[in-house]
Amino acid sequence: MSTELTIGFLPLVDACLPILAHEHGFAEEQGVSLRFVKDMSWATVLDRLLYGHSDAAHLIAPLAIAATLGRGRPAQPLSVPFVLGLNGNAITLRPELARQVRPEGQMGMPAEVGAALKVIADERRAAGKPLTFGVVHRYSSHNYMLRYWLAACGIRPDHDVEISTVPPPFCADALKQGEVDGICVGEPWNSVAVEQGAGEIVLSSAQIWRRGVEKVLALRENVLEEKRESVERLIRALCKAGAHFVDPANWDLNANILARSEYLDGSAALIHRAISDRLLIARGGPVVHYPDFMFQYREAANFPWVSQAEWLYTQMVRWDGITYDAGHARKAGRVFRPDVYRSALLGTGEPLPGASSKVEGSLRQKTSVSTQQGVMTLESNRFFDGIAFDPADLPGYIAKLP
Template identity: 30%
Template sequence: MKKINRREVLKKGVTLGIATTGLTGLMRGRAQPKKLRIGFIALTDCAPAVMAQELGLFKKYGLEVEVAKEASWATTRDHLLSGEITAAHCLFGMPFSVYTGIGGPAGRVLPIAMVFNNNGQAITLSSQDFGGKVGFKDLEGAGKAILAKKKEGKPLTFAMTFPGGTHDLWLRYWLGACGVSPASDVRVIVIPPPQMVANMSVGNMDGFCVGEPWNGVAVKQGIGFTTVASQDIWKHHPEKALVFNNEFFRANPEESQALTKAILEACKWLDNVANRRTAARVIGQRQYVNADPDVIDARLQGVYELGGGLGRRNYTDDYMLFHRGGQTNFPRKSHAIWFLAQYRRWGMLKEKPDYEKIAEAILAQDFYASVAKELKIPLPKDDMQPLGGFIDGVTFDPKDPEGSIKKYKVREL
């Protein structure tokens, strides 16, 4: 497919709809041109990084950027820590997993500058194992089918993408809501996102949790069906984030700000639904996600063909969102604490962590606030308020994470 550049997008009459506020400030202290490498994984929600490149937004802010496809989240982590890449489209949970030693060298800081998106991931079940037995959002049916296999001495295998990452926690949360223990009732393995469908097709797993478009691709190929979307597990959850190499972030504040502004403008552009078909064509190209643009576009529009005879589900206010008037992009301390509490819940952390200290070490809230102010993006005022919208009806209080853990029926401490 021919690469669609910014000029061609504009010729097609697609409105950028992005603010130019903040340019004056950058002209006074403009970042000097220097090629930066931004990593991404082949997932639909890499769109802010890819479109910032394709729409010329990095250049608008004086940056020369290479967007580099990474093979897995583990390589993304390694390249961020080594400085081989400057920043990355990254799992929101990865910096906390690394810092706590679950998914990397303990104590290493990977700063989160902003959140890329909410929602838009899913859990796919094998048509062969679950077809006709489990419906959409069918917690009871899924729990019975999974535990029946365990009773037969054939425990099922589920895949996620990185220990302590977002997909890991959506999978565990869903299993817990089904009455299933991720530690003792099933086997949980790690598979890179683009390899999920191929692995399920040869029987290496019975279900997986991953970002789009790979759930949609599994449906189109007839090997799996969507039993639940991540927004059904937790509405408006944080998903991917803009994560920096710490040394670069501390030493290069102007370039870091310029990069963040470009990504923020791309997020605003993506939340104009009229632009999403164009985005699907661009990111579907081989050098990016390498998947059918129609599959990408459908779920970007909130139209989910579930597969497995389950029909269609239309999401109207909680499909994949990239901006929401600034509600999406602010990195919340309450979300960081929720992730750390889930690590406790599932036995990944044996001792109580210093929740607030870790959140403050990772989240660059003041940095984000300064960038948002220049772009006239309002800051949400709900941080550290109780979190709701979960599939099991539990409310999480970030001011009492240890007490909140005790609310769960299935927990492993």
């Protein structure tokens, strides 16, 4: 007899693994029945999760930490036993602005695009019309990646530029109507903006942090404990879906599934581009291949590294203007649950890292790492500015950021 789990999600390509686990029967093989609830904003996805209307959610990683720490609402502890993917976001600007800051027909380099954008941002601020950016939520990796990049390039968020919240399905509309000058959002919404002529892509989030944590599977902590066995079965199904997703032979099939009205309700062609790491940068231009634009499955991409959660906490401290608190840092780190991931996959063919935390941004080339199970090689995980994050010294890391 199967156990039913209800999963909340937004219509984004990186909601793919639970959907494909259901559609391809991987969940059913594990004795789990999945029911999906589609929403239009991250706030609603979180509300549905916290009030028990869903068992689990496709969620932006920082929001799971913010909910646990009580940022903006009463604290309710969440747990993340599985990362649904790395990167997959892009920064898209109005066409006339994009053409001033990056090479024609291709994405630019973060430092060069940032330097060009700083000149424009300074001019606009002096004229009393600062540049405005839309991000999908205050507690989103989109917000933190955008701010990280701007600050490293000498552009002060909230001072030189303004940043507001726009739900993903409305990002292209906000750009088209001139409400914002740029957006940082996941696919397919950058591509929708490009197809409409409302924007052009200038950078991907993978260029800012090569292996940046993005969406996660989040549950209330008590629900995880109550339904631990079912959650572990779901994790095994999600891993099978991940292996299926990254196989080029399955891209057409999976793009068509995700495009269906009950899921993304969008263009299979745009979705196919995203899952094959190909992006149309500007309407009428060439499709550009950017390897690992949306990173899945390989290199323990779905493993919930405690160091990823701790990095997100440092950005919360940085941009919320709060004081670093060692107790809160520990709580943030405990949101990510590598112990559950390991328990679910021990004895399977999936490789398991030998550690639960690592120095983020320290690898520049392929590196073999110790494992608990299987063999694993990690590739570059650098931040574009070359600053590594050592989870052994969070205050020191925060102090050296611009």
